[in-house]
Amino acid sequence: MRKQLLGWMLMALCAQAGAAVCPAKAELAVHKTAQWAKAGPDLLPALAQCLKERDPQLRDELGFEGLQALLRSARMPADAVQELRQRLLAMLQGADADGVARPFAALALAEVARVDRKQAFLSQEQRRQLAQAAADWIKSIQDYRAWDAQDGWRHAVAHGADWVMQLALNPALEEAQAAALLQALSVQMGQNRHAYTHGEGERIAQALFYLALREPWDEARWRAWAAQALASLPPAGSVSAAQLTQKHNLGAVWLPLYFMLQQSRQSALRQRLSPIVEEALKKLQ
Numbered sequence: 001m002r003k004q005l006l007g008w009m010l011m012a013l014c015a016q017a018g019a020a021v022c023p024a025k026a027e028l029a030v031h032k033t034a035q036w037a038k039a040g041p042d043l044l045p046a047l048a049q050c051l052k053e054r055d056p057q058l059r060d061e062l063g064f065e066g067l068q069a070l071l072r073s074a075r076m077p078a079d080a081v082q083e084l085r086q087r088l089l090a091m092l093q094g095a096d097a098d099g100v101a102r103p104f105a106a107l108a109l110a111e112v113a114r115v116d117r118k119q120a121f122l123s124q125e126q127r128r129q130l131a132q133a134a135a136d137w138i139k140s141i142q143d144y145r146a147w148d149a150q151d152g153w154r155h156a157v158a159h160g161a162d163w164v165m166q167l168a169l170n171p172a173l174e175e176a177q178a179a180a181l182l183q184a185l186s187v188q189m190g191q192n193r194h195a196y197t198h199g200e201g202e203r204i205a206q207a208l209f210y211l212a213l214r215e216p217w218d219e220a221r222w223r224a225w226a227a228q229a230l231a232s233l234p235p236a237g238s239v240s241a242a243q244l245t246q247k248h249n250l251g252a253v254w255l256p257l258y259f260m261l262q263q264s265r266q267s268a269l270r271q272r273l274s275p276i277v278e279e280a281l282k283k284l285q
Contacts, residue, residue, distance in 0.1 A: 020045035022053055028062040036069040041080035044070060048087045051104035052096075056152025064104055071111045078121040085112050085122075085130070092137055099143050103156040106137060110163040117170035124172070131177035134163045135184040144194035157188050157196070161203040168210040178215055182208070186229040189253045192246035201252025208253070209260045212273060219272055226276050230283055247284050254280045 023046050031039045043066070050063025067084075070076055091105040113130060116122045122130065138160040145154045164181045167173050185204055212222075230250070234243045258277045261270045 020049045022046060022050040022058065022063065025058060025062065028058075028066060031066060032062060036066055036073070039066065039070055041070075041076050044076065044080055044084045045087060048084060048091070048105075048108065051091065051108060052098075052101040054098045054100060054151055059100060059104060060152055064107060067108050068111050071115050074119070076115070081112060081115055081121060085109070085126075088112065089130075089133055092133065098151070099145065099154055100151065102137070103143075103154050103159045106134070106156065106163050107159040109134070110159070110166045113163060113166035113170065117166065117172075120172065124174075127170075127172060128174065128177055131167050131173060131181060134160065134167060135177075135180040138164070138181075138184040139187045141188060142193075144191075146198035146200070155198065155200070157200045158198070158203040160188070161185065161200070161207040164207040165203075165210050168207060168214055171214070173214070175215065178211055182211055182215075182225060183228075185211075186225070189229055189250055190232050190246055191249060192242040195245045196249050196252045201249065202256045204253045205257040205260060208257055209264075213266060213269060219276070222273060222276055226280055230280060233283065251281070251284050254284070 023043075028047075028050075031043070047063050047066045047070070050058055050066075053059045053063065071081065088105045088109050091101050092109070094101065096102045109130070116127065116130075138157075141156045141160060143154065143156055145156075146158075147153050147155065164185060167181065168178065185207060188200075189204060217225075233246070233250075234240075254277055258274065258281065261274050261277060264270055
């Protein structure tokens with residue numbers, strides 16, 4: 001634990017050492033109009049700062065979209081993406097009075113993970129750290145605000161699930177990290193404080209599907225995981241607002257996961273998991 005804390009502190013210091021400022025909307029709008037074709041790696045730190053802005057146009061439509069476009073362009077050198085990774089991980093642990101910086105840091109880290117799976121640039125230890133950071137942050141989420149007219153999207157759970165999906169798609173992810181990510185998702189599947197109404201369940205289900213696709217677990221192990229995910233369900237006949245919220249959220253994940261399995265061409269995965277998912281759905285009735 002001490003070693004991990006020192007690592008986070010080092011990342012924070014590295015990020016602070018190269019202070020950056022979110023550019024003006026007009027400057028970013030010019031880049032967006034040009035489809036970010038003339039933007040270089042020197043813009044990445046400034047775009048990362050935009051993820052802290054409460055203004056949804058600056059944070060989402062310009063800041064995040066700019067980061068996404070540059071990271072998907074295959075033009076960014078590995079050292080620039082490494083520095084961005086450090087900044088985003090520090091942001092994930094930093095102050096976030098408006099509740100927007102952390103969920104957008106997570107979404108941007110999903111893009112960093114995508115870069116690594118397309119063209120590996122992380123060491124195996126760095127990849128482990130990235131997966132563990134995702135698992136730890138997802139388990140810690142307590143702000144379930146999704147979208148509002150003033151601030152736009154926060155959507156922490158959905159963004160965390162997107163991060164997991166990109167990690168799961170990478171064949172270099174180790175089984176221990178995949179298991180940690182599954183456990184983290186199960187925590188948010190069964191939370192009972194806020195009902196998922198903005199697609200969070202589908203995003204979790206998608207992440208679960210890709211984790212299942214890569215994990216060579218046998219039926220017994222998947223049954224054990226499903227039992228753990230359903231372990232906090234109240235006894236039959238017991239009713240409360242929290243219990244109804246929990247059932248709703250579990251159903252919002254298990255049902256789309258079931259449809260994904262039925263539509264999948266992966267027959268072995270479908271045969272192995274469909275009965276388990278069907279049993280889970282019956283327990284929610």
